[in-house]
Amino acid sequence: MIRVLLVDDVALARDKLRHLLAAHRDIRICGEASDIAQARQLLAQEPIDLLLLDIQLPGDDGLQLAQQLAAPxxxxxxxxxHAEHAVTSYAVGAVDYLLKPLDPSRLGLALDRARQRLARERINMPQPLCIRNAGNVDYIALHDIDYIDNAGHYACVHVGRQVHLLRESISRLAEQLAAAGFMQIHRAVIVNRARVRTLEPRRNGDATLVLIDGTSLPLSRMYRAAFDAGMQELPRS
Structure with missing residues (x-):
């Protein structure tokens, strides 16, 4: 199933979307939002695969929301x-740009494109880290990793009290693991955002992150906005 969130400030427009999407059995509408603030709240509550997103909305517009979404x-x-935002929409990675009134066949084509991209992304989900050590090969499940920092030419992969050394750069690992919920929080640190318990502000926009096990990590101000946006996407209990 494709989990969908509808974001439009016009109730009749959302009604029409629901009606058109009813013809697609693999679509599950998880919620509706009439403004950006409500959309952010719903995105934080459960994973969403696809946004059907209006542009002119109360508060920030839909393009701003798209630009601020953190991976995954x-x-x-x-x-x-409004046709004038089409070029900008594709610059932020939109699957498609549909003009109202919506045409059912045109919507169907857009959904097919979304299905194809989701299928590719699911095939390409990050695999366990493969770490060679003294002739052995350790396969580290990504959800077991607390954080990764660096020591010289090596990345130190922290799994509880164990530390595995991997000859790889932090920037490359951050890109590789973004789809699995990891975020770079410092030039030398990546964190599994599901492990973060507390953010403690410091001077000049920097902060300290405290993990579930009590470990403290630095959050640099240059990564703060992306971190805040990414944490908003986590499901809340």
């Missing part, structure tokens, strides 16, 4: 009455 982010199909 849902796919986006823009649905709007």
């Amino acid at each position: 982010a849902p796919l986006i199909i823009f649905t709007t009455a």
Whole structure:
């Protein structure tokens, strides 16, 4: 099933979307939002695969929301009455840009594109880290990793009290593991965002992150905005 969130400030527009999507059995509408603030709240509550997103909305517009989504982010199909934002929408990675009134066949084509991209992403989900050590090969499940920092030319992969050394750069690992919920929080540190318990502000926009096991990690101000956006996507209990 494709988990969908509808974001449009016009109730009749959301009604039409629900009606059109009813013809697609693999679509499950998880929620509806009439503004950006409500959309952010719903995105934080459960994973969403696809946003059907209007552009002109109360508060920040849909393009701003798209630009602020942290990986792993849902796919986006823009649905709007305004043609002038099409080029910008594709620059932020939109699957498609549909003009109102929505045409059922055109919506179907957009959903097919979303299905194809989701299928590729699921095939390409990050595999366990493969770490060679003294002739042995350790396979580290990504959800077991607390954080990764560096020591010289090596990345130190922290799994509880164990530390595995991997000859890889932090920047490359951050890119590789973004889809699995890891975020770079410092030039030398990546964290599994599901392990973060507390953020403690410091001077000049920097902060300290405290993990579930009590470990403290530095959060640099240059990564703060992306970190805040990424944490908003985590499901809340």
